[in-house]
Amino acid sequence: MKTLVIFYSFSGNTRAISQELAEKESFGIAEIKDAKGFGKLKAYTLGCFASIRGKPWPVQPLGIVFSEYGRLVLLAPVWASNPPPAVNAFLELLPPSKDVAVKMVSASGRSGCRARIESAIESKGCALESFEDIQAPKRRFSAINAVEP
Numbered sequence: 001m002k003t004l005v006i007f008y009s010f011s012g013n014t015r016a017i018s019q020e021l022a023e024k025e026s027f028g029i030a031e032i033k034d035a036k037g038f039g040k041l042k043a044y045t046l047g048c049f050a051s052i053r054g055k056p057w058p059v060q061p062l063g064i065v066f067s068e069y070g071r072l073v074l075l076a077p078v079w080a081s082n083p084p085p086a087v088n089a090f091l092e093l094l095p096p097s098k099d100v101a102v103k104m105v106s107a108s109g110r111s112g113c114r115a116r117i118e119s120a121i122e123s124k125g126c127a128l129e130s131f132e133d134i135q136a137p138k139r140r141f142s143a144i145n146a147v148e149p
C-alpha cells in the first residue's frame with residue numbers, strides 16, 4: 001500500500017518535518033496551500049477563531065491522485081489547540097477508505113484535538129491509524145529576530 005505524506009505549514013516547521021519523513025521513507029509528498037497568502041495577524045485572529053470552531057477556509061486545488069495511495073500521513077501545525085482552517089478544508093475533501101496517520105506539530109507538543117480529528121476522518125469513511133503530537137524543534141536562529149542567541 002503506497003503512502004502519501006500530506007502537510008500544511010504556515011511558518012516552515014511542519015514542511016521541514018514532512019520533507020524529512022517523505023525522503024527517509026520514500027513516500028510521496030503533497031502540500032495543502034491556502035488559496036490566498038496572509039500574515040501572522042490574520043493567522044492569530046481569524047485563523048485561530050476558525051480553528052477553534054473547526055471551520056475550513058479556501059485552499060488551492062490539491063492535485064492529488066488519491067487512488068494511488070491507500071495510506072496518508074497528515075502533518076499539520078496546531079493553531080489554538082486545533083487543526084488550522086486549511087487542514088479542516090483538506091479533511092472535508094478526504095476520499096473514503098484511507099488509513100490516516102496524523103502528526104500535529106506545535107510549540108508545546110500538546111494539541112488536545114485528537115477526538116475532533118478522529119471524528120472528521122471517520123465521518124469520511126476513513127480510519128485514524130495513529131495520532132502523534134510532535135514538539136517543533138526550537139529555532140536556534142530566527143530570521144525575524146536576527147540576533148544570535
Ligand SMILES: Cc1cc2nc3c(=O)[nH]c(=O)nc-3n(C[C@H](O)[C@H](O)[C@H](O)COP(=O)(O)O)c2cc1C
Binds near residue numbers: 009107110136
Ligand atoms: C495562529 C497560530 C496559533 C498557534 N497556536 C498554538 C497552540 O495553541 N499551541 C501550541 O503549542 N502552539 C501553537 N502555535 C505554534 C505552532 O503550532 C508551531 O510554531 C508550529 O511548529 C508551526 O508549524 P509551521 O511552522 O509548520 O506553521 C500556533 C502558531 C500559530 C501561527
